[in-house]
Amino acid sequence: MRKFTAFGLLSSGIGAIYLSVAVADGATDNVSPIYGVSLPDGYRGWQMITVAHEAGQNNDIRGILGNDIALKAFREGTRPFPDGAVIARLAYVYKSSPENDAVFPAPQSFVAGNSTNVQISVKDSKKYADSGGWGYGQFENGVANQSEPLLKSCFACHTKLDRSKDFVFSHYSP
Amino acid sequence: MRKFTAFGLLSSGIGAIYLSVAVADGATDNVSPIYGVSLPDGYRGWQMITVAHEAGQNNDIRGILGNDIALKAFREGTRPFPDGAVIARLAYVYKSSPENDAVFPAPQSFVAGNSTNVQISVKDSKKYADSGGWGYGQFENGVANQSEPLLKSCFACHTKLDRSKDFVFSHYSP
Numbered sequence: 592m593r594k595f596t597a598f599g600l601l602s603s604g605i606g607a608i609y610l611s612v613a614v615a616d617g618a619t620d621n622v623s624p625i626y627g628v629s630l631p632d633g634y635r636g637w638q639m640i641t642v643a644h645e646a647g648q649n650n651d652i653r654g655i656l657g658n659d660i661a662l663k664a665f666r667e668g669t670r671p672f673p674d675g676a677v678i679a680r681l682a683y684v685y686k687s688s689p690e691n692d693a694v695f696p697a698p699q700s701f702v703a704g705n706s707t708n709v710q711i712s713v714k715d716s717k718k719y720a721d722s723g724g725w726g727y728g729q730f731e732n733g734v735a736n737q738s739e740p741l742l743k744s745c746f747a748c749h750t751k752l753d754r755s756k757d758f759v760f761s762h763y764s765p
Numbered sequence: 766m767r768k769f770t771a772f773g774l775l776s777s778g779i780g781a782i783y784l785s786v787a788v789a790d791g792a793t794d795n796v797s798p799i800y801g802v803s804l805p806d807g808y809r810g811w812q813m814i815t816v817a818h819e820a821g822q823n824n825d826i827r828g829i830l831g832n833d834i835a836l837k838a839f840r841e842g843t844r845p846f847p848d849g850a851v852i853a854r855l856a857y858v859y860k861s862s863p864e865n866d867a868v869f870p871a872p873q874s875f876v877a878g879n880s881t882n883v884q885i886s887v888k889d890s891k892k893y894a895d896s897g898g899w900g901y902g903q904f905e906n907g908v909a910n911q912s913e914p915l916l917k918s919c920f921a922c923h924t925k926l927d928r929s930k931d932f933v934f935s936h937y938s939p
Contacts, residue, residue: 699821
């Protein structure tokens, strides 16, 4: 089921039956194409790694969270990241805040609007050996985006980084 | 000791002795003036409430964290916040990232540089009844800023918000 796509669902009666059974069982097929990455339970409660503003086409503001394995590696500077490290990038619409600016001397407050998407990076050096040891997923409103071109763009971009970063953009902010 | 300032330390031999004893005991006088707020143990591991970019004079990017009482109130929309809620605002230099921009199609990546300061807001409706139930502290490199005018400016600004916000700027980002 890992590479099962929305297109596949429409074109395959067998696939559709399989999916409905999986949902009835409480199991989930809400995973990314190519990598089979799911949204980790409790990720919203993970510790913060850092924050960033991505201008350009995304124009979002983001919090980058990580599980305990990732946080330990960030804090200790361990590279490459150990297997089991998971990074969650939560992006929100970047917007000015008139309600805050009314209090300040000038328009200067930019805050997080609605969630745009959550991207998950999972380190598993064996399972994801073909993509630098990282598997990727993107979720909108908790639903895994099924675009294979989108998911392929993750590693295509991360692989441009210097190898000392182990394919990770973020630095830890103390 | 709560209102003990750097100026007091220089001008009072008794104060200096008292301070050295407190440090030797492992106790701390690293608290804000006016409110006596200290840097909470483990605050860096708290859950994220939201993120923001403050342009203007501060020009920082910030993550807003909270303890469990604060997070519960944010998620459930409880106002006023219950006593015991603590909010930690971690601000960092707002800077462009040439190393990220080298990977992207255009200069668009803004990240967190060095820490500028950490502000702590503590809800205690009795202790801080004169300031809307909130006590404030600001810390640079873990050291409580001892400027009384600075600390007075906290409530002077937060009190301009609509009362429905209970003197808090941040909204929770899911």
